[in-house]
Amino acid sequence: MTQPYAFDTLQIHAGAKPDLATGARQVPIYQTTAYVFRDADHAARLFNLEEVGYIYSRLTNPTVQALAERVAALEGGAGAVCCSSGHAAQIMALFPLMGPGRNIIASTRLYGGTITQFSQTIKRFGWSAKFVDFDDTAALEAAVDDDTRAIFCESISNPGGYITDLPAVAAMAKKVGLPLIVDNTLATPWLCRPIEHGATLVVHSATKYLTGNGTVTGGVVVDSGNFDWSASGKFPSLSDPEPAYHGLAFHKALGPMAFTFHSIAVGLRDLGMTMNPQGAHYTLCGIETLSLRMERHVANARRIAEWLEADPRVEFVTYAGLPSSPWHGRVARVCPKGAGALFTFAVKGGYAACVKLVDHLKLFSHVANLGDTRSLIIHSASTTHRQLTEAQQIAAGAAPNVVRVSIGIEAAEDLIADLDQALDAATA
Numbered sequence: 001m002t003q004p005y006a007f008d009t010l011q012i013h014a015g016a017k018p019d020l021a022t023g024a025r026q027v028p029i030y031q032t033t034a035y036v037f038r039d040a041d042h043a044a045r046l047f048n049l050e051e052v053g054y055i056y057s058r059l060t061n062p063t064v065q066a067l068a069e070r071v072a073a074l075e076g077g078a079g080a081v082c083c084s085s086g087h088a089a090q091i092m093a094l095f096p097l098m099g100p101g102r103n104i105i106a107s108t109r110l111y112g113g114t115i116t117q118f119s120q121t122i123k124r125f126g127w128s129a130k131f132v133d134f135d136d137t138a139a140l141e142a143a144v145d146d147d148t149r150a151i152f153c154e155s156i157s158n159p160g161g162y163i164t165d166l167p168a169v170a171a172m173a174k175k176v177g178l179p180l181i182v183d184n185t186l187a188t189p190w191l192c193r194p195i196e197h198g199a200t201l202v203v204h205s206a207t208k209y210l211t212g213n214g215t216v217t218g219g220v221v222v223d224s225g226n227f228d229w230s231a232s233g234k235f236p237s238l239s240d241p242e243p244a245y246h247g248l249a250f251h252k253a254l255g256p257m258a259f260t261f262h263s264i265a266v267g268l269r270d271l272g273m274t275m276n277p278q279g280a281h282y283t284l285c286g287i288e289t290l291s292l293r294m295e296r297h298v299a300n301a302r303r304i305a306e307w308l309e310a311d312p313r314v315e316f317v318t319y320a321g322l323p324s325s326p327w328h329g330r331v332a333r334v335c336p337k338g339a340g341a342l343f344t345f346a347v348k349g350g351y352a353a354c355v356k357l358v359d360h361l362k363l364f365s366h367v368a369n370l371g372d373t374r375s376l377i378i379h380s381a382s383t384t385h386r387q388l389t390e391a392q393q394i395a396a397g398a399a400p401n402v403v404r405v406s407i408g409i410e411a412a413e414d415l416i417a418d419l420d421q422a423l424d425a426a427t428a
């Protein structure tokens with residue numbers, strides 16, 4: 001796609017063209033494991049990365065590739081690689097950068113599963129994470145040491161819908177010569193384009209808004225193509241001859257596509273966190289309406305947050321789209337089309353009232369998910385965060401008196417009526 005099409009056109013057309021064999025207009029589900037080589041020379045050229053083509057679906061598949069190209073186009077990146085989940089995308093983003101003894105600096109405001117992945121699981125690879133409040137850029141800079149290989153945050157963060165000052169964090173990453181990785185799941189490229197703020201890599205859980213209707217588990221890593229992997233000597237997998245791929249020096253050979261090709265040729269080949277073609281097809285269908293859905297998600301979220309904030313049964317609402325939010329001033333700069341549709345609110349009556357609220361809602365579903373067309377709610381203190389102490393719950397934005405909502409695209413007045421009757425039952 002060479003012409004500078006607008007977002008609404010790219011979300012339908014990028015990465016897709018009528019099928020060469022059949023003319024099929026929608027991207028077919030290429031449900032195949034392998035691809036026949038034209039001859040032995042063709043096979044050798046593919047394995048040498050001298051020619052781009054399909055070998056085996058753990059590495060690449062035409063349906064999955066269409067999705068990778070579409071998300072890369074929407075994020076303004078050079079290339080992308082699809083993965084089996086958002087969590088797989090995070091490991092795939094770190095994999096070419098890290099090694100035993102290396103660390104990342106991560107924001108304290110992250111999806112709960114990411115905090116567990118970074119504080120516990122990556123230790124088994126000899127990697128570690130230091131968690132810092134990213135609103136304190138001095139503390140962020142002070143945390144960087146010689147073994148740091150990346151800086152990681154969410155554009156709009158879970159669970160409170162806080163907004164990270166991406167231009168400030170990107171300036172800091174640039175100053176210390178490290179790649180900035182931004183999880184853009186909650187914003188989607190319609191609300192925020194982290195690469196334009198200076199991010200190196202963007203990761204997504206495609207499970208959420210990109211697919212949009214709670215049908216698949218998937219992830220994507222987008223590379224900006226802007227980072228000089230050879231400048232510091234800190235990223236030998238990309239700058240030096242890679243022993244895991246017959247000595248190919250990816251950055252020298254492939255320039256801005258180095259990270260993407262390394263992620264396919266080494267990452268997917270050896271870690272196997274591959275997206276399946278059927279999942280890619282569902283996500284491609286979902287993305288076609290991304291901007292339309294996000295507009296409605298944001299409009300509904302704003303209306304419901306305002307209604308909740310004015311309600312005497314509610315103590316506070318954390319939505320950054322409200323003028324009362326400490327993060328409100330960042331909306332225009334970081335995500336000008338809106339502050340997303342995920343936030344928390346505190347119910348008068350504490351833990352007991354929250355439990356009653358989730359049990360009395362009829363339209364909202366009590367589930368551990370977000371970014372669905374359907375409105376969702378979770379009482380974190382009694383579910384995802386129940387192993388934590390109360391102090392840890394409060395620090396995580398999941399205090400016992402707080403519920404998290406993911407506002408869907410139903411009629412706002414129906415959602416408000418549902419909340420109204422459940423709040424009555426909860427606070428009676």
Ligand SMILES: *Cc1c(COP(=O)(O)O)cnc(C)c1O
Binds near residue numbers: 085185204205
């Ligand atoms: C859900 C989520 C993830 C993890 O994605 P999965 O697809 O569930 O593996 C990562 N980051 C954020 C912000 C998420 O909401």
